Amino acid sequence: MTIRSVILGTGSFLPARRVSNAELAAQVDTTDEWIVERTGIRFRHIAGADESTSTLATAAAKAAIEAAGVPADTLDLIVLATATPDQTFPATATRVQTALGILDCVAFDVAAVCSGFLYAVQVADSMLRAGVHRRALVIGAETFSRILDWEDRATCVLFGDGAGAIVLEAQDTADEGGRGILSTKLHADGRYNDLLYVDGGPSTTQTVGKLRMKGREVFRHAVVNLAAVMEESLAAAGLVSADVDWVVPHQANARILDATARKLGLAPEKVVVTVDRHANTSAASVPLALDTAVRDGRIQQGDLIVLEAMGGGFTWGAAVLRF
Missing domain, CATH: 3.40.47.10 (Thiolase/Chalcone synthase)
Structure with missing residues (x-):
């Protein structure tokens, strides 16, 4: 078992x-x-x-x-x-x-x-x-x-x-293809701190600080890293992109979502999109989008789902699960 x-x-x-x-x-x-x-x-x-x-x-x-x-x-x-x-x-x-x-x-x-x-x-x-x-x-x-x-x-x-x-x-x-989390893959690369960060903190400025971002550079890294980690997580579960029912991505930018889907050869209709209504809610965006698609009936029990996200750090990751 x-x-x-x-x-x-x-x-x-x-x-x-x-x-x-x-x-x-x-x-x-x-x-x-x-x-x-x-x-x-x-x-x-x-x-x-x-x-x-x-x-x-x-x-x-x-x-x-x-x-x-x-x-x-x-x-x-x-x-x-x-x-x-x-x-x-x-x-x-x-x-x-x-x-x-x-x-x-x-x-x-x-x-x-x-x-x-x-x-x-x-x-x-x-x-x-x-x-x-x-x-x-x-x-x-x-x-x-x-x-x-x-x-x-x-x-x-x-x-x-x-x-x-x-x-x-x-x-x-006892079912290898049964429900649950099948694989997760996480990464981080602190060399890119200055592309997306908050300019404050208790041990540095003793303030909360404000968010700063170089959007063009973040976009470029996001498309490459997200496509790669999705393929990596699927491979770890013994699956390929054609097996995926739904991708629930981090809702940062509609162009990132489109570019990542194209890079993986996924149909746009398989990607859950809420960025138009919610904007980027950082750590909340993936579970927000997941709940939206569950409650409107798109995601059903037994569906194969890939969750993915990338954020400041840089940090990025993906998870494959059977809902």
Whole structure:
């Protein structure tokens, strides 16, 4: 028998405030046409004054737990991916734990920016397969609006706030092609720090800082790295791109999604796209898109899915799973 991490349920949450390109164009030197042509983005959600990464994460977690049909207190592991925690410490995951009424479990954060959810999935999957835990809540949640320079039109139009979550359960299976996570592949290369970063931190500037990005260079690396890691993760599972039912990618830029699909020879209709409605929600974007496609009926039990993301660091990764 093989222990495999199976998704029991998905959930997501977006702040109520939805900001259009036209609204941004009234604040910075940009236009709806310019944003759509270069990114595909039309709207993004922005957290309110009474919202934080932990409140978004908790709402997404509750939706995933409800979909999974399990009591919250049966979760013994919470891994939360975020680059915008509520506090420097303690971990935002512990705030979610308390909000869910779980008195004792392992709870910690993972920081890998836009790849954070993929990193969190592999960490949780490894701990479940090791037999240390039985059920895990894996969350990607961000309030990137709090670290944007709203005078920088090259970055402020790209990002939004939101959260997505999944519940994983360790299950014994004798079926090599059965449900669960089949493979994960992660990478990092810190030489590219200055292409996508935040210009602050507790031990350097003693400030939170603002996001800075060189978009053209990031685009070039993203297309190459994402296509390569998707092929690598499929090969590790003994599969090829023709076996894939759905790709659920990091929602950074519609042109990156199109270019990556072409490089792999995948039909555009197999790619889940939410960037037009949500913009780039960093670690939240993959689970947000996954939950969207599950709830609208596109993704069905038994479908073969590839998750992929790339973020600051650079970090990048992909996971292959049978839903």
